[in-house]
Amino acid sequence: MPTISSATTPPAQAATSILQQRYVQFAACLGFALVLLDVSVVNVALDSLSTAFHSGMTGLQWVVNAYALVFAALLLSAGSLGDRLGAKRVFMLGFSCFTVASLLCGLATGMPVLIAARALQGLGAALLVPNSLALLQQVFPDSAQRSRAVGWWGAAGGAALAAGPVLGGLLVTWTSWRGIFLVNLPIGLLGLWLTYRHAPSSTLSSALKGRSFDIAGQVTAIAALGSLTFALTEASRQGWSAAPVIACLAIFVACAALFIRIERQSASPMLPLSLFQNSTVSASAVIGLLINFAFYGMVFILSLFFSRIRHFDAQQTGFSFLPMMGVLVLTNLLAGPLSNRIGARQLTVAGLMLGALGYLLLLPTNSSSPYALMIVPMLLSGVGISLTIPVITNATLSSVARSQAGIGSGLLNSARQVGGVLGVAVFGFLAQGEDSAQFMWGMHCAMALSTVLLALGAVLGHRYIK
Numbered sequence: 001m002p003t004i005s006s007a008t009t010p011p012a013q014a015a016t017s018i019l020q021q022r023y024v025q026f027a028a029c030l031g032f033a034l035v036l037l038d039v040s041v042v043n044v045a046l047d048s049l050s051t052a053f054h055s056g057m058t059g060l061q062w063v064v065n066a067y068a069l070v071f072a073a074l075l076l077s078a079g080s081l082g083d084r085l086g087a088k089r090v091f092m093l094g095f096s097c098f099t100v101a102s103l104l105c106g107l108a109t110g111m112p113v114l115i116a117a118r119a120l121q122g123l124g125a126a127l128l129v130p131n132s133l134a135l136l137q138q139v140f141p142d143s144a145q146r147s148r149a150v151g152w153w154g155a156a157g158g159a160a161l162a163a164g165p166v167l168g169g170l171l172v173t174w175t176s177w178r179g180i181f182l183v184n185l186p187i188g189l190l191g192l193w194l195t196y197r198h199a200p201s202s203t204l205s206s207a208l209k210g211r212s213f214d215i216a217g218q219v220t221a222i223a224a225l226g227s228l229t230f231a232l233t234e235a236s237r238q239g240w241s242a243a244p245v246i247a248c249l250a251i252f253v254a255c256a257a258l259f260i261r262i263e264r265q266s267a268s269p270m271l272p273l274s275l276f277q278n279s280t281v282s283a284s285a286v287i288g289l290l291i292n293f294a295f296y297g298m299v300f301i302l303s304l305f306f307s308r309i310r311h312f313d314a315q316q317t318g319f320s321f322l323p324m325m326g327v328l329v330l331t332n333l334l335a336g337p338l339s340n341r342i343g344a345r346q347l348t349v350a351g352l353m354l355g356a357l358g359y360l361l362l363l364p365t366n367s368s369s370p371y372a373l374m375i376v377p378m379l380l381s382g383v384g385i386s387l388t389i390p391v392i393t394n395a396t397l398s399s400v401a402r403s404q405a406g407i408g409s410g411l412l413n414s415a416r417q418v419g420g421v422l423g424v425a426v427f428g429f430l431a432q433g434e435d436s437a438q439f440m441w442g443m444h445c446a447m448a449l450s451t452v453l454l455a456l457g458a459v460l461g462h463r464y465i466k
Helices: 011-044 046-053 057-085 087-107 111-139 143-174 184-198 215-238 243-265 273-277 279-309 314-320 328-342 344-362 372-399 402-430 436-464
Strands: none
Touching: 011 046, 011 057, 011 087, 011 111, 011 143, 011 184, 011 279, 011 314, 046 057, 046 111, 046 279, 046 314, 057 087, 057 111, 057 215, 057 279, 057 402, 087 111, 087 184, 111 143, 111 372, 111 402, 143 314, 143 328, 143 372, 215 243, 215 402, 243 273, 273 279, 273 402, 279 314, 279 344, 279 372, 279 402, 279 436, 328 344, 328 372, 344 372, 344 436, 372 402, 372 436, 402 436
């Protein structure tokens, strides 16, 4: 957005500029909210999908992971694409893709069709998220203003995560599982209109003009993540010694090594390895991965716990997540002011330790534990995580050049989605048992692992976040 001198700008013009900022902020928040809504809303419908399509654990994992996998694999390229073609253009493309894919999900007639449509949703999500942050960086050049804007962006995502289980439970109970996807259509159309009408056209960086798109890097990244996800997901059905699982793990190692080599040698890498020389960016990416590993994995496993072990219906399951999800909005909004007051490092450590404490206190949960005993631990885990995400997001944006806003946010959010994919795959494997005792053993292992990983994230935050 061009800079206008306040000495020559009429009041109406200045007001229009501020109003434009708010509209763009709202559009960016809608995009992020839509992406996270489909993370949490689907988990409540897992039991309904299992019944409708006669699917086992592996099929349910793929409904969740097809979305998260494509999302994670394409985030880096989507951020780079926004830096090259303009954040507004790519953001609108993401909204369009996500809306169409949601319609296809709602009309799906079988599990393969639903999984394919979920993958298309993942493409739309990948285009939306990094470019929503790039738009915020464009219209809020001041660091303090941007911190508040990112706080609202995080709050919108928190609201979507919080509303997802409740909304999903109501829609599944009163309509069907199809409603959880069709509800996205009016949101997508509104976001498209707001972006088209109010978002400024992006000024492309001269450093990026004429640079080629890193197709080889993208292909190897997709192959690496896809093979790893397939191996972890199918291990719950075929076992770790199955030939396809071993083959996919070998493909992952080879493709990951090849990806690093390609990025090191490429003149126009989709992931400049120089970004990892910045300790704040590197630590934020690792912390984001650990957070989503624990959070997405626990949402998946708790959804099955409430529906299969406690025999809650979809509506009860949705409301059961309110302690974990309901605090996300307020704490996301508080994260910006708190970070400015006490420092990003201190708030990161505090948030991660609160999250670890929450998962630790969930460990005594068993099949007959009163739900009331889970409320405080779920509340603590939700508060801790929602305090941390906006802080590491703003720390990343503040640590990269403006021309790399898309790729910087893409790196962080890609790491987070990879963590989510791995969390669902690993925790699904742990809780694959047919009877209650086996499931509870797996759930307790997942809680213990989540506690350790968030504590490790706190150590990294204390040492490297600035």
